[in-house]
Every structure is written in C-alpha cells, then in structure tokens.
Amino acid sequence: MLYGLNALSPIKTLTLISLSAWTGVAMGAAKPDFNHEIRPILASKCYACHGPDEDKREAGLRLDVREEAVKEAIVPGFPEKSEFWHRLVTTDKDDIMPPPSSPKQLTEKERDLLNRWIKAGAEYQQHWSFLPVKNHPLPKVGNAVGVRNGIDLFIRQKLEKNGFPPSAEADPITLIRRVSLDITGLPPTPEEVAAFTREFESSPRAYDQLVDRLLASPHYGERWGRHWLDLARYADSEGFLGDKVRPNAYHFRDWVIESINHDLPFDQFTIEQIAGDLLPEAQVPQLQAVGFHRNAALNTEAGVDKEEARFQNLADRVNTTSRVWMGLTLGCAQCHTHKYDPITIRDYYSFYAYFNNTQDLAEPKTKAQTLAEVTENRRQAYVHLAGDYARRGPDVIPATLSALPKLKTTSDAEQTRLDLAKWLVSPQHPLTSRVAVNQVWSKLFGTGIVSTPDDFGTSGESPSHPELLDWLAIHFMKNGWSRKELIRLIVTSATYRQSSLHRDDILETDPLNRLLSRQNRLRLEAEVLRDSFLTASGLLSRNIGGPSIKPPLPGDVFDVGRSVKWELSEGNDRYRRGLYILTMRSILYPMLTTFDAPDASEACVKRDRSNTPLQALTLMNDPVFVEAAQALALRVIQESPRNTAARLNTLFHRCLSRHPRPEETQRLLAFHAEQKARVKKGGADSLQVLSFFKDQVPQKDAQETAVLVALARVLLNLDEFINRE
Structure with missing residues (x-):
C-alpha cells in the first residue's frame, strides 16, 4: 500500500470534527520525547516501507529523515494540514495507514503522541544510542532513606515519579543465596550461610565483605565466563553433518575464565579477542583470545564451495562482532540497506573488509594460534550484491560505520582489525560501554535497562532508565573498564538487594517490573541448575579449566554414526561444572538444551527462560x-x-x-x-x-x-x- 504522495488528494472521509477532536486532545499536553516516544512508533509501524532502505521504500516517502518527511507529508505545527496525519485517522480503508492488512496497527495513545509531536514542531533527534555517552548528575529524590549508591537514586527518582515505594530488603538468607548464584553460579554451603547470618546481624559491612569474597573466588570466572561463551558461540565441534570435534577449543574457554578472574579490563579483553594476533610481540594468551573468531561453525565437508564457505564464515564474524560489542543488527544490511537503522550495504562490506585478510590456520604452529593476518597477496573486498558471495559490486576498503564517530588514525595505511578493536573501545564510541553494562545488568536483574540487548537500533526497545545507563557506562570506563567493579557496584545497591516478593500495587501499572520496585525472581540457567544439584549432594568437582567432559547421557543419544563416541568421563570429571560439558553442535547435551542453553549456532545475547513439562520430567529422571x-x-x-x-x-x-x-x-x-x-x-x-x-x-x-x-x-x-x- 502506497501513501500516494505524488498527488496529495484530499481525504474525503475525514471530517473537520474529527481533526478538531484530535488537535484538542493535544492542547496543553507535554511535548513528546522523540527518541523514547515517537521514534519507536515510526520504527515499528512506518520504517519498513518508509525508512532508510531505498529499494523497499514506497511512494518515495522517507520518514526517518526530517528533511524528507517535511517536504510533503508533515507540516510542522499543523497536524490538520499534514497528509501524514490525515492518513493516520481517515476511515477510508484505501488511504489509512498503516493499511488494514498490516499486523502493526496504531493505538489511540500512539496517535495522540504523533499528533502532539507534529503540533510541537515535528522535531527529530539523532537516535539515542548513536549520541555520545553523557555523564548525568545524580538525581535528587524526595526520600533517600535506604539509598546505598547512585544506582538507587536513578531508580528511586522514577519510582517516586510513578508513585511507588521500593520494596523492603530481602532477608539475609535470600541475599547470600541470590548473590552467590549470581556471582559464582553456585549456591552457598550451610556453613557459609550460618557464618554470614551471624555477621549480618553484627556488622554493617557483612554483605559488602561477602561480595568481595565471591568476586575473589575462582568460580566467579566460571560463572561470568559462561555468559561470555554464550556471546562467543562457543562449542567443541565444527558443526554441519560431519561435526568434527575441535580438541583444542577449550583453550579459548580457559582464556576467558582466567581473564575474567584476573579482571582483565574490558577494553583489553575486547582488543585481544578481535585482534590479539596483531598486537606487538603477541604472547600465547593473546593468540588464544582470537579463538573468539574461530568459535563459529565451519563447513569443511567434501564438495563444499570453499569461497562460499569462507564468505559465510566472515559474515558470521561481522554479525557477531556487531551484536556483541555494539548491540546492532548489522546482518540486516548484508543484502540491502538496513530497513530501520542508518546502515548501508556499503557500510556492511566496509566492516567486512576488516576480516577479509584473516586466514584460519588449519595447522597452526602452536595449539594457541588459530588465526593469522595475510600480509602478501591481500584480497580486495567488495560489496556483494544481494548478499550473494558470487555477485561482486563496488570495491570497498576497511572502514567503520558511517553513522558512528569516525576512526581516528595517524597512518595512511589500510586499517586493520587492531584499528577496529581500538575504535570499539574508544571513550567516544557511543555503543560499546552502554552495551557492555547493559549485558551485566541483564544477568543480575533478568532484563537489561535496554530489554533488547542485541538491538540498540531504532527497532529495539528504548532504555527504561536512560540516564542510569549512561551513568553506569561512564562509571565503567572511568574505573578502568573493570567488570568486577561494575558488578560490585550493582550488587551492593539497595535496588539489587530488594525482596522479589510479588506486589499487587504495581501489577497493573508495571507488570514487567521495568521500574524495578522489587527484584526479579529468575529460574536458574541450565548449567547453574545442574551445578546446584551437584553442590547440594556433595558430588560437585570444583576443578577449573581443561578439556571438556562427557557426563552420563539418557539412552543412546550419540550412537547414530557420529564422529565422536560419548565415552563417559570417569572419577571426579563426571561431576565437573556444566560449562565444561562437551558441546556438540549437531546434538546438544539434552539436559542443558531442555533448560534453554543456546545451540552455539550464533551469538546468544539473551537466553530464553521457558517453562515446559519436559523440564519437570528431566528433573525427576535425568x-x-x-x-x-x-x-x-x-x-x-x-x-x-x-x-x-x-x-x-x-x-x-x-x-x-x-x-x-x-x-x-x-x-x-x-x-x-x-x-x-x-x-x-x-x-x-x-x-x-x-x-x-x-x-x-x-x-x-x-x-x-x-x-x-x-x-x-x-x-x-x-x-x-x-x-x-
């Protein structure tokens, strides 16, 4: 359905009375915020047909750029004179937008917001996540009782605005169990609980000291390493039909655990994974780190078009890097300009060019080395038309996304992965620090401040507390990109320490608890659930690192002609933590997948939390x-x-x-x-x-x-x- 703006005909079915009614609603109301109220409506309901993608654009109308929108469709200040507004409220089924066939219809509230926005001047803003991170001052609140740090002030301010008090603090047993599971992935022992409850009654520092002990535990690296392995699409096999085992894959897992335990600054953590092999005098740990790029599935079967397989492998690296560090769905621009975000197909393949001269080593010199940068006979990168590896368009050179701050270099030489990595962790980059702190927040509350952690673009959700997100990002960078310090700040806040008990007073207004008037109750993740059973029983082996294990399986799951036989691990290895279980891409470990462990086919930014009868049966019979x-x-x-x-x-x-x-x-x-x-x-x-x-x-x-x-x-x-x- 087209807007038909080439000939702006009057809308016969739209009456003056209806227009007056709408403009009357708008009078005296607050000016809508474009980024948090208007853009989400336009992105969800309009941009697919009237957005950045020129090939998909209908009627020549573009609504994501103000200069284009006000040419014919919108008359700033006058909704009643705007063809855009007429199309939203007409009763003519041939003219109304979105068309009746669209599943994305406007609500009355959304129409009111759009009306007030046009009346206020139809001002646009750059998308919030592309704006520089801003250091917001701590807000003032009416009641600061119980506030423990800056996080609580931002949360309390919004609660007070909505008329809700925070919940009371959880009891000490709940606190130690919660923070132990969140930081180490293991429940506390009865002895630890008894000691903490005694200290909690006598010392105001008891909880902070508990947090320090947990962050110093080597099991902290295992818990938060598992989170990162989800993002890194880690597996012990190559995938596809053959699904050959990668016997040395665990070196990357060990590097992740050790790096997190030693609190390797997140900027260095990033650089080593994207370009550790390009660092001057790179050592074994840096070579292990670039295993991040080798974690993806790899098709090495006979008869495969090697060039096509290579193209798909590099595209995976582009898409994974953009999702994990920038929270952008860059893969949507692989075939055409992004429908919602200002990312062109040329942007995509310029980003792709950073990886174009990276060679996977089939026979590395060391077990740690998996990648090498080609220095001679370097490949030229191209735009691949319609995402087809065989259809080459214009040449491109490595370059960062045009909608984001430019990469500053002091050399005229072609940019490398190392330049890309340094650009990602530049303090001027608007996305990386925000995405990183949002990922940490989501693990501690079940949902991020941005509830779409892999989509910070225009089609993603706006942050529930935008000033808090920026304040945390600034705090993260100012404190040396320390993950431990960020976690310590969050888990010692009064917001984190609240009870998770259900509250009837907020159920209707805030059913998803986005205001955080209480903690969230969360089903344990698959590996943590298994580890908790083993801990309670006394069976858990706490050995850290090393090759993957093969614990008992139900039935003959692997006896189907696979390249690996599931030979049971013996002794204590049988009871090691869940993150050490051998991950085969073709057949996932049944218990883990039943409880929503990812399949490693792509970066998993947020796990599902399902509730199925099979889970109950597994708990009884696995x-x-x-x-x-x-x-x-x-x-x-x-x-x-x-x-x-x-x-x-x-x-x-x-x-x-x-x-x-x-x-x-x-x-x-x-x-x-x-x-x-x-x-x-x-x-x-x-x-x-x-x-x-x-x-x-x-x-x-x-x-x-x-x-x-x-x-x-x-x-x-x-x-x-x-x-x-």
Whole structure:
C-alpha cells in the first residue's frame, strides 16, 4: 500500500470534527520525547516501507529523515494540514495507514503522541544510542532513606515519579543465596550461610565483605565466563553433518575464565579477542583470545564451495562482532540497506573488509594460534550484491560505520582489525560501554535497562532508565573498564538487594517490573541448575579449566554414526561444572538444551527462560539428577543422627539454606512415614532406588536411605530450589 504522495488528494472521509477532536486532545499536553516516544512508533509501524532502505521504500516517502518527511507529508505545527496525519485517522480503508492488512496497527495513545509531536514542531533527534555517552548528575529524590549508591537514586527518582515505594530488603538468607548464584553460579554451603547470618546481624559491612569474597573466588570466572561463551558461540565441534570435534577449543574457554578472574579490563579483553594476533610481540594468551573468531561453525565437508564457505564464515564474524560489542543488527544490511537503522550495504562490506585478510590456520604452529593476518597477496573486498558471495559490486576498503564517530588514525595505511578493536573501545564510541553494562545488568536483574540487548537500533526497545545507563557506562570506563567493579557496584545497591516478593500495587501499572520496585525472581540457567544439584549432594568437582567432559547421557543419544563416541568421563570429571560439558553442535547435551542453553549456532545475547513439562520430567529422571538425589540421601545418613526431624533439617539446609517451617516438617514427616511403610512392604527395592551408590550403603541403612532419596527428590524439585529469588 502506497501513501500516494505524488498527488496529495484530499481525504474525503475525514471530517473537520474529527481533526478538531484530535488537535484538542493535544492542547496543553507535554511535548513528546522523540527518541523514547515517537521514534519507536515510526520504527515499528512506518520504517519498513518508509525508512532508510531505498529499494523497499514506497511512494518515495522517507520518514526517518526530517528533511524528507517535511517536504510533503508533515507540516510542522499543523497536524490538520499534514497528509501524514490525515492518513493516520481517515476511515477510508484505501488511504489509512498503516493499511488494514498490516499486523502493526496504531493505538489511540500512539496517535495522540504523533499528533502532539507534529503540533510541537515535528522535531527529530539523532537516535539515542548513536549520541555520545553523557555523564548525568545524580538525581535528587524526595526520600533517600535506604539509598546505598547512585544506582538507587536513578531508580528511586522514577519510582517516586510513578508513585511507588521500593520494596523492603530481602532477608539475609535470600541475599547470600541470590548473590552467590549470581556471582559464582553456585549456591552457598550451610556453613557459609550460618557464618554470614551471624555477621549480618553484627556488622554493617557483612554483605559488602561477602561480595568481595565471591568476586575473589575462582568460580566467579566460571560463572561470568559462561555468559561470555554464550556471546562467543562457543562449542567443541565444527558443526554441519560431519561435526568434527575441535580438541583444542577449550583453550579459548580457559582464556576467558582466567581473564575474567584476573579482571582483565574490558577494553583489553575486547582488543585481544578481535585482534590479539596483531598486537606487538603477541604472547600465547593473546593468540588464544582470537579463538573468539574461530568459535563459529565451519563447513569443511567434501564438495563444499570453499569461497562460499569462507564468505559465510566472515559474515558470521561481522554479525557477531556487531551484536556483541555494539548491540546492532548489522546482518540486516548484508543484502540491502538496513530497513530501520542508518546502515548501508556499503557500510556492511566496509566492516567486512576488516576480516577479509584473516586466514584460519588449519595447522597452526602452536595449539594457541588459530588465526593469522595475510600480509602478501591481500584480497580486495567488495560489496556483494544481494548478499550473494558470487555477485561482486563496488570495491570497498576497511572502514567503520558511517553513522558512528569516525576512526581516528595517524597512518595512511589500510586499517586493520587492531584499528577496529581500538575504535570499539574508544571513550567516544557511543555503543560499546552502554552495551557492555547493559549485558551485566541483564544477568543480575533478568532484563537489561535496554530489554533488547542485541538491538540498540531504532527497532529495539528504548532504555527504561536512560540516564542510569549512561551513568553506569561512564562509571565503567572511568574505573578502568573493570567488570568486577561494575558488578560490585550493582550488587551492593539497595535496588539489587530488594525482596522479589510479588506486589499487587504495581501489577497493573508495571507488570514487567521495568521500574524495578522489587527484584526479579529468575529460574536458574541450565548449567547453574545442574551445578546446584551437584553442590547440594556433595558430588560437585570444583576443578577449573581443561578439556571438556562427557557426563552420563539418557539412552543412546550419540550412537547414530557420529564422529565422536560419548565415552563417559570417569572419577571426579563426571561431576565437573556444566560449562565444561562437551558441546556438540549437531546434538546438544539434552539436559542443558531442555533448560534453554543456546545451540552455539550464533551469538546468544539473551537466553530464553521457558517453562515446559519436559523440564519437570528431566528433573525427576535425568541421570545426573537421580544420582544427585541418591548422593544427598547418603550424605544426610552419614552426617545426621538417627533422628528423622534432624535429617529433614539437614536436607533443608543442604538444598534451601534454611530451616523447614513447622507445616513443612509436618507434611514431610508424614511423607517419610508413607515411604518407609512402602519400602518395608516391598513396594520399592532399596538397592534399586540406590542404584548409583548401593555398594556404599550399609545394609542396616538401606531402607532409611531409600526413603531419604524420596525426600531429597522432593526438595530438589521445589520451585524454591530451581529459582533464584
């Protein structure tokens, strides 16, 4: 459907009365903010047909640039004289926009905003994320009671504006469990909980000291390394039909864990992954770091067009780099100019040119070396028309995106990946620091300040707290790009420490909790869930780094002619943390994928959190969970006196970090009696129930241990266990 602006005919069905009604609504109302109120409407409802993409543009109308929009469609200050406005409110189905066939229809609120915007002068702004990061002053609030740092002031200001108080602080047991899971990915031990609750009552510094201990733990690097491996699309195999194992892939994983544990500044962390091999006198760690580019799937099968495979591989590097560091969907410009953002197809292939002379080494000199920059017979880069590797358009040279600050160089030589990496972490770059702090925030609250972490463009969501996002980005850079310092700031805020209890007073106004009047309750991620089972049972091996492991699998998942046989890891390796499980692209580890672990086909910026019946079945029947329940029961038998109530108390502390409530004790004692009677009557074979550990259970304890397995499975399957409050 076209606007038909070449001949601006009057809208016969639009009455003067309706126009007057709309302009009356606009009188006296606040001027809309273009970036946060108007642009999202235009981007969602209009830009697909009237945006940057010239090939897809209809009726010659462009609405993403003011100079074009005001030529014929919009008369600033006068919605009633604007053809754009007429098309939004007419009742003529042939003229109305968006057309009736479009699934993206305007709401009355959106029409009102557009009317007020035109009446106020139809001013445009550069998209918020392309503007320089601004150091906003800390806001003043009416009630500063409980404020712990600058984060709380920004959150409190918006809560007060909407008439909501913050939630009370969570209890100390919830706090230690929450922050332990968030920082290390492991639940606290009963001993750690007991020590912290004592300190919490006597020292105002107890929580801050706990945070410092957790950030100093080597398991911090494992937890936050797993987050980065999602972004790096890490896997232990090449993918495609052959899906050959990459035996040295784990070196990159080890580098990530070690770098995060040592708090390698994020700017250097970035440079080493994008261009570590180009650093002067690059050492083994820098060569391991550029494994970031080798993590993608690679098609090495016979008969494959090598040039096409190379093109796809380089495109993956472009798309991944842009999503991970800039939060831009650059891949949308691979075939044509971006429909929503100011990114041309030439921009895309100029960015592509940075990677065009990077050679993947099939036989590197060292296990760490995976890439090399070609210095002779360098390839010329081209625009590939319609994204087709075989259709070459104009020549291009390496260059950064035209909509962003230019790369400043002191040499006339062709720019390299090292130049690109330094440009990304320049303090003048408007995206990198914002995207990085938003990623960290999203891991600690479940949702980022920008809820579309891989789309900071015009079709993404606006930040819920834009000034806070910039304040955090400035803080991040001023503190040496320290990830640890950023996490410390966030988790010590009163905002983070709030209770996650449901609040009826905000449900209707803020159902998604974007104002953060409380903490968010989050289902544990796949690896953390597995690690929590193993921790509670005492089975977890805390060894760090090294080759991937192969824990038990259900059935014969891998016996289908694959290039690798799933030979079970022995000893403690069987119980290592989930991030060390061998990741095959063709067949993912079932338990992890059931709980939404990514498939490594592309960078995963935000994991799904689904809720399916299969998850409940997995918790009850997956080998590792069955084994953990048996080990936990055996542990309780060995640690607790022959007293059912005492053993029940031990189970609660191992699983939930707390005492059972009276009603819970009553119900579980009754359940214990039922299960004991069932075992005595032969309704359950004790040794079969203890299948993994039957050789370790004395005959006299077999029946009681079997009963405790049932109790353990109840607690390990509670929502309280599989969720982080």
